[in-house]
Amino acid sequence: MYGLGLAKGLVVTFKNLVMPSRMVAIQYPDRKVGLLGLAKETGTNPLALLFKEPGQALKAMAGMATVSERLPQHARFRGEEFTWYEQRCTGCASCAKYCPLGIIEIVTSESGEQVQEGQKYNIDVFDIDIGRCMFCGLCVEACPYDALHMGSGFEEGTYRRADLVINKERLMKAPKRPSPWFRPQLAAAHFDPHKAKEGQDVEWSDAGRHEQPTLEEQEDKWAKR
Amino acid sequence: MEATVLKAGFDFTGIYGFFDDLLPESLDWLAYVIAAVILGAVLLNAIIISTALYTWFERRVLGRFQSRMGPNRWGPFGLFQPLADLIKLMTKEDTIPEGADRPVFTLAPIVFLVPALLVFSVLPFHSSSFIGKLNVGLIFIIAITSVNTLGVFMAGWASRNKYAMLGAMRGVAMLISYEVPMGLAVVGIALGAGTLSLSGVVLAQNIPFILVMPLGFIVFITAASAEMSRTPFDIIEADSELGAGYNTEYSGIKFALLQLNEFMAPLIVAALVTTLFLSGWRGWGPVPGPIWFVIKSFVIVLLLLWVRATWPRLRVDQIMGFAWKGLFPLAIINIFAMAVEFQVLRDDTTGALTTGDLWIMAAANWIITIVSLAVIANVLGQRKLRRPEPVPSQLANMFADRPAPESATQLSGEVD
Numbered sequence: 001m002y003g004l005g006l007a008k009g010l011v012v013t014f015k016n017l018v019m020p021s022r023m024v025a026i027q028y029p030d031r032k033v034g035l036l037g038l039a040k041e042t043g044t045n046p047l048a049l050l051f052k053e054p055g056q057a058l059k060a061m062a063g064m065a066t067v068s069e070r071l072p073q074h075a076r077f078r079g080e081e082f083t084w085y086e087q088r089c090t091g092c093a094s095c096a097k098y099c100p101l102g103i104i105e106i107v108t109s110e111s112g113e114q115v116q117e118g119q120k121y122n123i124d125v126f127d128i129d130i131g132r133c134m135f136c137g138l139c140v141e142a143c144p145y146d147a148l149h150m151g152s153g154f155e156e157g158t159y160r161r162a163d164l165v166i167n168k169e170r171l172m173k174a175p176k177r178p179s180p181w182f183r184p185q186l187a188a189a190h191f192d193p194h195k196a197k198e199g200q201d202v203e204w205s206d207a208g209r210h211e212q213p214t215l216e217e218q219e220d221k222w223a224k225r
Numbered sequence: 226m227e228a229t230v231l232k233a234g235f236d237f238t239g240i241y242g243f244f245d246d247l248l249p250e251s252l253d254w255l256a257y258v259i260a261a262v263i264l265g266a267v268l269l270n271a272i273i274i275s276t277a278l279y280t281w282f283e284r285r286v287l288g289r290f291q292s293r294m295g296p297n298r299w300g301p302f303g304l305f306q307p308l309a310d311l312i313k314l315m316t317k318e319d320t321i322p323e324g325a326d327r328p329v330f331t332l333a334p335i336v337f338l339v340p341a342l343l344v345f346s347v348l349p350f351h352s353s354s355f356i357g358k359l360n361v362g363l364i365f366i367i368a369i370t371s372v373n374t375l376g377v378f379m380a381g382w383a384s385r386n387k388y389a390m391l392g393a394m395r396g397v398a399m400l401i402s403y404e405v406p407m408g409l410a411v412v413g414i415a416l417g418a419g420t421l422s423l424s425g426v427v428l429a430q431n432i433p434f435i436l437v438m439p440l441g442f443i444v445f446i447t448a449a450s451a452e453m454s455r456t457p458f459d460i461i462e463a464d465s466e467l468g469a470g471y472n473t474e475y476s477g478i479k480f481a482l483l484q485l486n487e488f489m490a491p492l493i494v495a496a497l498v499t500t501l502f503l504s505g506w507r508g509w510g511p512v513p514g515p516i517w518f519v520i521k522s523f524v525i526v527l528l529l530l531w532v533r534a535t536w537p538r539l540r541v542d543q544i545m546g547f548a549w550k551g552l553f554p555l556a557i558i559n560i561f562a563m564a565v566e567f568q569v570l571r572d573d574t575t576g577a578l579t580t581g582d583l584w585i586m587a588a589a590n591w592i593i594t595i596v597s598l599a600v601i602a603n604v605l606g607q608r609k610l611r612r613p614e615p616v617p618s619q620l621a622n623m624f625a626d627r628p629a630p631e632s633a634t635q636l637s638g639e640v641d
Contacts, residue, residue: 002602002603003602006535006536009535009536010531010532010535012535013290013291013531013534013535014290014531016289016290016291016292017286017289017290017531022292023289023292023293023294024292025292025293025294027294027297032297032302062301063301063302064300064301
């Protein structure tokens with residue numbers, strides 16, 4: 001029948017209008033919410049919110065309140081910040097050697113520790129220039145001690161190029177929420193860095209595929225033969 | 226003092242009468258001027274503010290139709306967006322291209338805007354007509370909305386831009402074509418109402434004319450939405466083909482005026498359709514007339530938005546064909562049916578139609594509408610494409626006499 005296609009098109013757009021589930025836009029970085037939305041987001045009921053925080057509630061009723069919203073990411077998303085465990089790192093600089101762009105700079109000095117295992121170095125400089133990084137993850141694959149992991153964030157925009165260089169202090173300070181990408185032990189534990197809350201960081205002892213040998217084990221292996 | 230104004234009703238005669246009483250006899254002309262200025266200021270501000278709000282509404286609803294959000298950052302629900310747009314357009318540099326026809330270029334937005342505003346001056350928002358009780362309101366509206374065409378061509382020609390020129394030329398062709406069915410649809414109304422005055426048309430609608438002449442309604446709203454040149458009839462400013470058509474070279478305040486006109490167009494069309502087909506300010510219950518007018522206009526605006534959000538742009542030849550092969554015959558059929566029914570049913574002495582007559586006309590016209598729409602659709606509609614068997618080209622048939630290579634047959638066998 002003539003005109004049926006036109007009517008079908010009208011039905012599709014009308015469904016878009018009346019069905020909120022059809023609106024797929026993610027309101028990055030924040031979403032405007034009404035009173036009910038704000039109450040749902042904070043986990044209280046709207047009336048309680050009205051008495052407890054009248055300012056926020058009024059703002060919400062005027063359509064001005066916002067809650068932050070992010071695009072849901074997969075746990076194995078390769079993010080911008082790297083997660084680095086200095087306890088696991090021996091300073092072998094495998095990551096720097098494997099980096100196709102040569103943007104990891106490592107300066108080490110002798111520490112005299114774990115000489116039998118092949119020497120653990122003091123790490124003086126550990127710089128990653130993520131401004132030039134392509135997040136291929138080869139450094140993470142190359143790390144023999146699981147000391148370097150991909151991060152989970154994507155909001156590292158800065159005003160200066162120099163700020164894009166992640167140095168040792170920043171790596172040590174950063175929350176330890178590594179991406180389970182190329183880290184089956186984290187994936188097996190169902191660790192999701194995007195859902196991890198404050199204090200749910202991965203400890204250095206849990207980040208590796210095997211335990212770091214204790215002094216006794218080393219003696220057993222090397223000295224008491 | 227205020228009570229007198231209110232009692233007189235907010236129309237020209239009332240305000241003029243109030244100031245006429247106030248001023249001495251020799252200053253009658255001043256009372257006239259004051260009344261005109263007051264009414265003009267109120268009407269202009271009402272229209273322009275509602276247009277500004279409508280831009281927000283249109284963008285929000287259009288967004289929802291297309292699974293988007295629309296403007297929602299500035300102010301509650303993005304309500305201050307028109308203000309931000311206005312400030313942005315006002316502060317932009319107002320450029321005039323080198324070699325442009327400067328007076329015409331400057332005049333074009335005004336030629337656009339003034340007729341659009343003038344339409345509102347004769348529309349009855351209330352039982353006591355708002356400004357002008359013009360006894361040839363229908364003709365005035367048809368005439369004044371045609372001036373738009375001149376504005377399009379002025380803008381396109383003065384810009385000295387090929388895109389603007391092309392858009393203006395095909396736009397003028399389209400606008401003039403759609404004037405014809407629009408005017409003819411209005412003839413049906415004049416027949417049904419027995420008057421050319423818009424107040425008279427509203428008073429004659431004991432049944433809304435959308436029921437009496439559905440064919441006229443379809444023709445009028447289609448032609449009118451082509452007149453306001455929006456999707457699916459936006460060949461004037463087809464963004465993907467012409468940049469922006471006639472307003473390519475405009476910026477700053479002139480562009481703001483063009484945009485104002487573009488966003489005012491749906492409001493004008495909705496107000497016209499409400500007056501002509503939905504019995505204007507007339508309604509039921511204690512709700513006052515202007516509120517009914519706004520509600521009905523709102524429904525029409527939503528309908529126009531819905532169509533705009535859904536249907537893609539027609540090709541130039543399809544648009545012209547639709548006007549001349551589709552709407553024109555339909556309008557003629559409408560006039561013919563109305564004329565015959567009018568001749569048969571009217572009171573012989575007064576020439577008036579009763580409500581009962583209107584119901585009979587409605588019944589007959591619905592049948593005529595369905596039949597004529599089906600016929601026109603079958604004439605215009607694409608028949609099932611009966612394509613001839615494709616004739617392989619000489620080049621493709623070069624090796625037809627040779628046996629196919631073995632590997633090829635094997636491959637095709639695997640696929641099967």
